[in-house]
Amino acid sequence: MTAMTALAGFIVTAWLGLVILAALADIDDLRIPNRISALIALLWPIHALAAAPAAGTGWLADAGLAIAVAAGVFAVGTGLFVFRWMGGGDVKLMAALSLWAGPALVLPFLVVTTLAGGALALLMATRLRFVVAGVSEWLGAADLRDRLLGTRIPYGVAIATGAVVVIAPALFNG
Numbered sequence: 001m002t003a004m005t006a007l008a009g010f011i012v013t014a015w016l017g018l019v020i021l022a023a024l025a026d027i028d029d030l031r032i033p034n035r036i037s038a039l040i041a042l043l044w045p046i047h048a049l050a051a052a053p054a055a056g057t058g059w060l061a062d063a064g065l066a067i068a069v070a071a072g073v074f075a076v077g078t079g080l081f082v083f084r085w086m087g088g089g090d091v092k093l094m095a096a097l098s099l100w101a102g103p104a105l106v107l108p109f110l111v112v113t114t115l116a117g118g119a120l121a122l123l124m125a126t127r128l129r130f131v132v133a134g135v136s137e138w139l140g141a142a143d144l145r146d147r148l149l150g151t152r153i154p155y156g157v158a159i160a161t162g163a164v165v166v167i168a169p170a171l172f173n174g
Contacts, residue, residue: 026156
């Protein structure tokens with residue numbers, strides 16, 4: 001294993017930890033700290049450089065496209081934020097994760113995120129949320145119980161689900 005491969009593996013593991021931390025922070029406080037999204041975004045160029053030798057000669061063009069994709073997600077997310085359809089932390093997290101998704105995975109990432117968000121919304125609209133809240137309380141997860149009994153949806157959980165389901169396998173497999 002080369003030093004660059006080890007560095008890329010460490011960065012991907014740190015990325016996964018930050019994604020999970022973002023979801024947990026959103027459950028806990030209905031806020032995703034800016035520093036988490038910033039760290040996810042700042043790790044991306046280091047990972048891109050560490051993975052560049054394996055990516056071949058087109059890595060710089062791929063990096064430019066990933067930045068363009070993230071900027072587009074941020075722009076659309078900002079519009080959703082203006083209409084209060086999405087939180088600011090959610091927009092920043094989605095843009096940071098879109099860097100990692102790049103043009104090849106951004107659409108599946110957004111689709112899985114939307115489906116996970118829809119599942120959360122359905123859970124919140126049914127009596128099942130009271131059952132899940134009761135189980136959460138029994139397991140000692142008071143923050144999750146409180147979110148389930150509240151009226152706001154921690155969409156960071158859906159965003160993290162999209163990242164773990166779509167982006168993580170690509171990062172860990174290649």
